[in-house]
Amino acid sequence: MKVLSIQHILYEDNHILIVNKPAGLLVQGDATGDTTLLDLAKAYIKQKYDKPGDVFMGLPHRIDRVTSGLVVLARTSKALSRLSEAFRSKLVKKQYWMITDKYPEPQEGHLVHYLLKDPAKNKVKARRDARTGYQKAELDYKLIASSGIEHLLQVDLHTGRPHQIRAQMSTEGMAVYGDVKYGSKYVMPDKSICLHARRLKLEHPVKKTDMEFIAPIPKLTPWVKFEDWN
DSSP, X not given: OOSOOTTTEEEEOSSEEEEEEOTXXXXXXXXXXXXXXXXXXXXXXXXXXXXXXOOOOBOSOOOXXXXXXXXXXXXXXXXXXXXXXXXXTTOSEEEEEEEESSOOSSSEEEEEEEEEEETTTTEEEEESSOOTTOEEEEEEEEXXXXXXXXXXXXXXXXXXXXXXXXXHHHHTTOOBTTOGGGTOSOOOTTSOOSEEEEEEEEEOTTTOOEEEEEOOOOSSTTGGGGGGGO
16 A cells, blocks of 8 residues: 555544554554555645645554554644643543454453563563563453354453553463464464454544544455454
């Protein structure tokens, strides 16, 4: 994807841009030098509004490259500052959908783990007991639907740690489908994983109105088995 199309833009105004990011696209630059969501968003605004010079685009949060779904971008420094603070203060409510091949027992629950990231491996270790240097991570999950060996879960985050859902759910035996790094036995053709930033609730950084966004799930197998829930 060299440009952002209208199907990826869920909302835009003078202050923010809400995008349904496809899996495989970096949110911001890394050592690969690959094109990023920030690059594409700037190009989209520059082209649509015929803006001269550089386009400002700020990033108040991120999701993993292999993950799809909602990303909020800030079009002004004021919006970026306020949104960044809202994410830090946990005022933004984040909900994910994920697919796993392990039927959840129980069907819903509250998980608390302590996480430690290994930068060399870009992987997070999760344990159930507190230890120095580990960060507390909390989430709620519940089963939404099942289709053969795949099961669709809703995950509500209470903390925003790197790889949190991937590490916590894997520790409980429910690895994200396609997430080989965290124990899945399945590989997606596009190397993505079945983790999708589904819903965001936030206050508009300037207008102060309550906003809610829902991102349609990818049109890929096994996601398509749950299209009736989209």
